[in-house]
Amino acid sequence: MAKPLMNTWEGELDKANGVLDAPPERGKALLGWNGVVIWDKDVDPVDFTAAYIEKAKSESCGQCFPCRYGTERLDALIKKICAGQGSEKEIDRIYELSAQISSSARCDIGRSLAKPIRDMIGQFKDDFLAVAKGERAVKKGSYQSLVTAPCMNACPSNVDIPLYLEGVRLRRWNRALATVRNDCLMAGTIGRVCVRPCESNCRRGQLDESLSIRHLKRFLADNELATGKDPQFDRLPEKAERVAVVGAGPAGLSCAFYLGKQGYKCTVFEAQEGPGGMAAYGIPSYRLPREILAYESSLVEKVGGEIKYGVRIGEDISMDDLTAQGYRAIFLAMGAPAASSMRCEGEDAGYENFMTGVDFLAEASRGKKPLEGKTMLVIGGGNVAMDCVRTARRLGFEDVNLLYRRTEAEMPADAQEIREAREEGVIFNFLMAPKKVVAENGKVVGLECQRMELGEPDASGRRRPEVVEGSEFIFKCDAIIPAVGQVCEVDAVLSDKDSVTKWKTLIVDELTFQSSQSHVFGGGDCATGPFTLIAALAAGKRSARFIDRYLQEGHCRIGDRYLLRQLMNEVGVFDSEEKFIYPGLAEKAHPVALFPDTRIDSFAEVEKGFTQAQAVKEAARCLRCYRIVMKAI
Numbered sequence: 001m002a003k004p005l006m007n008t009w010e011g012e013l014d015k016a017n018g019v020l021d022a023p024p025e026r027g028k029a030l031l032g033w034n035g036v037v038i039w040d041k042d043v044d045p046v047d048f049t050a051a052y053i054e055k056a057k058s059e060s061c062g063q064c065f066p067c068r069y070g071t072e073r074l075d076a077l078i079k080k081i082c083a084g085q086g087s088e089k090e091i092d093r094i095y096e097l098s099a100q101i102s103s104s105a106r107c108d109i110g111r112s113l114a115k116p117i118r119d120m121i122g123q124f125k126d127d128f129l130a131v132a133k134g135e136r137a138v139k140k141g142s143y144q145s146l147v148t149a150p151c152m153n154a155c156p157s158n159v160d161i162p163l164y165l166e167g168v169r170l171r172r173w174n175r176a177l178a179t180v181r182n183d184c185l186m187a188g189t190i191g192r193v194c195v196r197p198c199e200s201n202c203r204r205g206q207l208d209e210s211l212s213i214r215h216l217k218r219f220l221a222d223n224e225l226a227t228g229k230d231p232q233f234d235r236l237p238e239k240a241e242r243v244a245v246v247g248a249g250p251a252g253l254s255c256a257f258y259l260g261k262q263g264y265k266c267t268v269f270e271a272q273e274g275p276g277g278m279a280a281y282g283i284p285s286y287r288l289p290r291e292i293l294a295y296e297s298s299l300v301e302k303v304g305g306e307i308k309y310g311v312r313i314g315e316d317i318s319m320d321d322l323t324a325q326g327y328r329a330i331f332l333a334m335g336a337p338a339a340s341s342m343r344c345e346g347e348d349a350g351y352e353n354f355m356t357g358v359d360f361l362a363e364a365s366r367g368k369k370p371l372e373g374k375t376m377l378v379i380g381g382g383n384v385a386m387d388c389v390r391t392a393r394r395l396g397f398e399d400v401n402l403l404y405r406r407t408e409a410e411m412p413a414d415a416q417e418i419r420e421a422r423e424e425g426v427i428f429n430f431l432m433a434p435k436k437v438v439a440e441n442g443k444v445v446g447l448e449c450q451r452m453e454l455g456e457p458d459a460s461g462r463r464r465p466e467v468v469e470g471s472e473f474i475f476k477c478d479a480i481i482p483a484v485g486q487v488c489e490v491d492a493v494l495s496d497k498d499s500v501t502k503w504k505t506l507i508v509d510e511l512t513f514q515s516s517q518s519h520v521f522g523g524g525d526c527a528t529g530p531f532t533l534i535a536a537l538a539a540g541k542r543s544a545r546f547i548d549r550y551l552q553e554g555h556c557r558i559g560d561r562y563l564l565r566q567l568m569n570e571v572g573v574f575d576s577e578e579k580f581i582y583p584g585l586a587e588k589a590h591p592v593a594l595f596p597d598t599r600i601d602s603f604a605e606v607e608k609g610f611t612q613a614q615a616v617k618e619a620a621r622c623l624r625c626y627r628i629v630m631k632a633i
Helices: 044-059 065-080 088-104 114-123 124-130 152-154 161-169 173-181 185-192 212-226 250-261 290-299 317-324 355-367 383-394 415-423 533-553 560-571 611-617
Strands: 029-032 034-037 143-148 242-246 264-272 307-311 327-332 375-379 399-404 428-430 432-440 444-455 462-469 475-478 479-482 521-523 629-630
Touching: 029 044, 029 114, 034 114, 044 065, 044 088, 044 114, 044 124, 044 143, 044 375, 044 629, 065 088, 088 114, 088 428, 114 124, 143 307, 152 415, 161 212, 161 611, 173 185, 173 212, 185 212, 185 290, 185 533, 212 290, 212 611, 242 355, 250 264, 250 327, 307 399, 317 327, 327 533, 355 383, 355 479, 375 383, 375 475, 383 399, 383 415, 383 479, 432 629, 444 479, 521 533, 560 629
Parallel strands: 242 264, 242 327, 264 307, 327 521, 375 399, 375 479, 399 428
Antiparallel strands: 029 034, 029 629, 143 629, 432 444, 444 462, 444 475
C-alpha cells in the first residue's frame, strides 16, 4: 500500500515505523483522537465520519450533559446530511458542536471528538456539501472500532482500567471485579506484584500523581474474599475437544480459564506440588501470600478445568502421549525455571553455601532456610535479586549486600522494591562484577570482584559496563546467590528441535501463539524469555482465543479488531509531552505498610490493602481518558 493520500494524525502514529506506509492489514483508513489517515481513495469521508460519531454516541457514559446530549445531536445532524436532507448549516453546526463538546465534557470520549471530526470536515467540506444537498449518495463502508486509553494500551492484557475504576467509584464491587477478570484472571496476584506499566502511562501523573491502579485491583480481589462471595462464571456449553496445558503458572492458568469459559475441558499438568509457577516459587510470600495464589488458581476449576500436580512433561509423560490421550491442542507454559550463568569461575564447583536465586527463593517458599551464615552476597539488579536480598534478611542474615555491575540508574528492578530493600537494611554496591568464587574446604568464604566503569550504550540502551584493569578485590561473605537472569527449557519437552530457539524458547507466531506444529501453542516466559507476570497472563488469554479458532475452524484467523488492537499497542496512546493548564490537587493514595524493623522478622505481607473509603476516593481521581479509533476495512 502506498503512502497515505491524506494525513492529519499527530503524535506517535507519525513516528511509528511502517505505519504510515501501511500494509493492507492496517486497513484503508484510520480515524481517531489525533486526526485521520487515509490510504484508499474509495473511503467515503462522510460515511466514515458518520460511523465515528455513532460509535462516540454509543460509548458516551451519560454522566455529563455535554457528551450525552451533544453526541446525540451530532448523530442526528450527520444522519440528516447522509440522507441528503441537509445543508451547509448542518455541516457548520457539527463543526462547532464537536468543539463545544470537547471543551466541556467530563471524560475523553467527548473531549477527544473535535480533532477527528473537524479534520474530516476541513479536508472534505465539498464531499459533505454534495451529500447534504443530495447531489451524491454516501458510499457505505465497513469499519472496525476500538475503545482504548493510555493505561489500557500500556497493559499487556489491555484491561479496561477506566471501567473498573468507575465501578469502584460507584461502589459496584462485583461488576468492577468482573471487568478485571474479563482480561486478567488473577486480580489479587497482579494487584500485588504487577510492575504497573499502566501507572507509568496514566495521564493523571502529568497533572499531579498517577492513580494507584494496581492497589485498586487488589482491593477488588481482597473485598471478594472478605465478603465470602463465591464467584460464578458464565460458561458456554461443553465442547468435545480437550486441551492440555503444560504448566500451572500465570500463562497456563490464564489459558485454561479462558478456554474453560469457552466450554473446553482443560487439564493442566504441573511439575511442582502446587500452582503458581514462578509466582509461587519465585515471589516471596511477604509480597504475594500463598493463599491468594491458591484461591485464584482454583478459579480454573470453576470453569471445568483440572490441575494435575507432580507431573513433568518430557519425563513422566511425553507430548506424543498427550496427543494419543485425545488432547486436540497443547498449550506450553513452562516459564523460565532455570538460572542463567553469571560466567564466573567456580560457580559450577558445587561449593557449600552457593545457590542460584531461583533455587534459593523456591526453597524459602517451602519454609526452609537453604543457606547458613551472617553475611550474604547477591549478584544482580532485577526483581529476583531484590526478592533474594529481602528474603535473606527475613531468614536471619545480618549483613546482606547486593552487587550490581552498573549503577542504580540502570537497574531493571522496580523502584519500590529497591526502596523497601534499603529500608530493610540491604547494602547496595554498584559498579562491581564477580570474577571468581573464593572457597575454603569446599565452602564459600568470599567473592573475587572487579570494579567497573560505564562506557558506551549497548543494544538495551544502557551504558555498557567495562572492567577497570587491576581493580580486583575480595568481598568476604558466608553465602553467595547469583540472580542474574533465568533461562527456558522448552527443549526438554519438545522433540522437534526446529521449534526451539538457541535460547531454548518456543518459536511461535507473535499474534496467534501457534508453533510450527499446528496443534501446539505456547506463551509466557517459555516463548518470550523471562518477562512480566501480567504479560504471561495476557499471553494465556490471547492463546485461548486462537486455540478456540484452531479447534473450531482448523486455522488461526486473525480478526480486524485484533489487528487494530495490535496496531494501537504498537504505536502507543500516551503522550508524555502533554501539558495540563491547571495544577492537580489530589494526591495519590498509598497503602499502609509494616515498618522495616518489624517486617524483616517474618514473611508477613508487607503492604495492607485499601479500605472501601480509600478505594472510592482514589478511583474518583480517574480522568476517564478513553480514546476511540476506527479503521475502514
